[in-house]
Amino acid sequence: MSKPSLPWPWLLVLLIVAAGTWQAFKLEINDDALDLLPGEAVRGDIALLQQLGLVDRLFITLTHDPARYPDGEATLSALKASALGVGEAMAAAPLFTEVIYRFPPDFELALFQELEPHLPTLLSEDELTALTPRLAEQQLTRTLKTNFARLNSPAGFILKNQVQRDPLGLMGLVLQKLSHLESGFTGSISDGFFLSDNRRSILLLAESGRSLTDSSGAREVARQLAKIMDDNLAAGVEWRVIGSLPHTLANADSVQRDLRLLLPVATILLFTMLIFTLRDWRAFLVLGIPFLAAPAAIAVMGMIHGRVSALALGFGIVLIGIAVDFAVHIYLALVGAEGDSKQIKQLLLRPVVLATLTTAGVFIILLFSEVPSHRQMASLSLSGILLAVIFSWLLLPTIVHPGRRRERPAPWFRVPNITSLPGRLAALALWGSLLAAGVLSWPQLTYNGDLQVLDAPDPKVLADEEHFRATWRERGDQAFVVAAGSTLEQALERNFIVYQHLGQTDSLRFQSLAPLLPGPAAQQRQLTAWNDFWHSHSEEFLPRFNKAAAAAGFAPEAFKPFLQRLNAPPAASSPEKILQGPLQPLLATMVRWPNRSTAGNRADILLLTTVEPAAEALPLLLALEAEHPGITVLANQKWRRQVEELMRHDMVVLVSGAALLIGLLALLAFKKPRLVLAVLAPVLSALAAMIIFSRLTSGELNMMHLLMGIMVIGLSVDYGIFVVCARGGRLEGKTFLAVSICAASSLLSFGVLAFAQHPALHSLGVTVLCGIGLAWPTALLISPILAGNGYQER
DSSP states (O other), rough: OOOOOSSSSHHHHHHHHHHHHHTTTOOEOOOGGGSSSSHHEEEEEEEHHHTTTTTEEEEEEEEOOTTTTSSHHHHHHHHHHHHHHHHHHHSSSSEEEEEOOOTTTTTTHHHHHGGGGGHHHHHHHHHHTTGGGHHHHHHHHHHHHHHHHHHHHHHHHHHHHHHOOOOTTTHHHHHGGGGOOOOOOEEEEEETEEEOTOOOOOOOOEEEEEESSSHHHHHHHHHHHHHHHHHHOEEEEEEEEEEHHHHHHHHHHHHHHHHHHHHHHHHHHHHHHHHHHHHHHHHHHHHHHHGGGGGHHHHHHHHSSEEEEHHHHHHHHHHTTTHHHHHHHHHHHHHOOOOOOHHHHHHHHHHHHHHHHHHHHHHHHTTTSSHHHHHHHHHHHHHHHHHHHHHHHHHHHOOTTTOOOOOOSOOTTOOOOOOOOOHHHHHHHHHHHHHHHHHHHHGGGOOOOOGGGGSOOHHHHHHHHHHHHHOOOOOOOEEEEEEEEEEHHHHHHHHHHHHHHHHHHHHHHHEOTTTTTTHHHHHHHHHHHHHHHHHHHHHHHHHHHHHHHHHOOTTTTTTTHHHHHHOOOOOOHHHHHHHHHHTTHHGGGGGEOOOOOSSSSOSSSSEEEEEEEEHHHHHHHHHHHHHSSTEEEEEEEHHHHHHHHHHHHHHHHHHHHHHHHHHHHHHHHHSSSHHHHHHHHHHHHHHHHHHHHHTTTTTOOHHHHHHHHHHHHHHHHHHHHHHHTTTTTTHHHHHHHHHHHHHHOOOOHGGGGGGGGHHHHHHHHEEEEEHHHHHHIIIIIIIHHHHOOOOOOO
């Protein structure tokens, strides 16, 4: 009777697992999309976009059914009642902020009363110069007679104060500036509601109090929003929402739907394959033992990075699965082999160490990625794979004893061997053609840094966005310019610089509060211009004005308020007062105070200018950003270009670094060039296959190709190392079977995702299918040819 194995390996491993699990529970996880972006500048811009509330903004359209309300007035009444109920409920709900659904009924009058005292600070020198023709005698007489007629109309009582204080209509020039407060949507204000041109829809705006890029937060907001709509919408009124919310939900639902369908299929296929090939229940421990390293690896990642991305955590654990290949090799070498476990492990030691070093080297290179989630993933995968290999090396010999297996695994498996010279030459020619096609295809690929390519194309979301564009005539892509300042005065001054530059280009449309809220220096310049203008015209203007007023029928004291203001020294306006006045609903989305920050720790006051079309404006805006501190341009084209440059750099540097490191390790271990080439042959085939497939389909690479490409490289080089080390030795048959089982399990586990509907999962699946699908036969057929008689240990 054999002596039972000592339990110390299990005790040691379980102790590490327990300690890792305890530490892993302290891990902070976030769903921050910023961790997917490379470069501090790009992430800083997106964080600024979040701080401005643009990422978490909701655009809600309420639309009535024309067939249900044939009477136009009844239709409009039901629509307005629904908008009022929904708006009030959202404003009262803690999940929503900055809810804009209705302007005050006396909005226009209150606006005049708010802005009229600040008239001297709101007119530029050019606008004052353009007033000169209005001061001519004939024009004054015509203007004042028109005012007299208006005062004697039914609306005269309401207009009396306005005419007394502004007989020349100077406020009209200021009100024209309100066009720069209009959004890029077409419509009109009716009873305080923003109504579409066809009078069938009302627009509501709000910001979410929860991050809408986080699926759990998005679901909470969606539930609250649906309840509010159910409680307040009149019969026949439907609602649609666009923005981050529907995209986050659509992506989460798509991923869950794919995984619910495909994971059971992959699991069934994987277990069926293992049962069919290994024919031993202990084989399932081969899958489980490597993943015992996950808790400790998660703890290591948490200690290094603190808060980590949920994506990095999920994919990092998946990448630990690479270590299953090592466990399969150890298991098959132990099962039914001649000799004791010590002798077998001695034969395995060199290939296992080399394969571990090359795999670890790939993830060490990934630590230098520009993307935070990639670095987090590399930390988790690196520590996890190293621990998993150690665990497999310690534990598998305690459950698998050489010579005790009655039935050897996969008795039908035969080591493939091309012996004839023509056959070998043909195989090498095919392989060379594959590599040549990959080399020729590589320059034709582009990296697409737009994360929207990984967005689930949900038909309802697309239909709602098309309805929004058709209803509100959204004009297209926009750029955002943010003027930041430690004080409101500093932010206003910088914002006015943006306004002046944009005003020099007639083709640009922009939304800015600068015309109504100039900075202190701009206000002072305009006050000086006001004083100079009226001082230069005062001697001629006053007699001419009094004469024209008398001719129009006005009493001598009728315009006393106007004349007093001309003689009184003008005072600067109060930005804080204007921001809290009738314009507050319009300005709320354009001003962000530090204590209302939704992301980051930036303590600046932020003022937003929206510009379109973005493509035409971008060169001007980027020059403005480079010239003036405190001004930041946020534009999709800018981010995409920066992301593409950084990720292209990542792609070239990381892949080149991984190739150089793997090649160097192979050269140090195997010395002979043909053996080194044999080891690297599966990697070269995998890279060529992935490049060719991408060239034949979209011609683009995205983030998922990079992530899974790293995994494929790590797996492929292991195939080459084990095959070359085993060629001509005692473990040759076991090694070829192990490589086949490992490749088949990877294809079943990940390749099934090629059938996923979600673009990200689909990219993941096809990358593995192409890479492993070509690396596997290359390891079995090409590597032995290149290795010749095999690698003889010295």
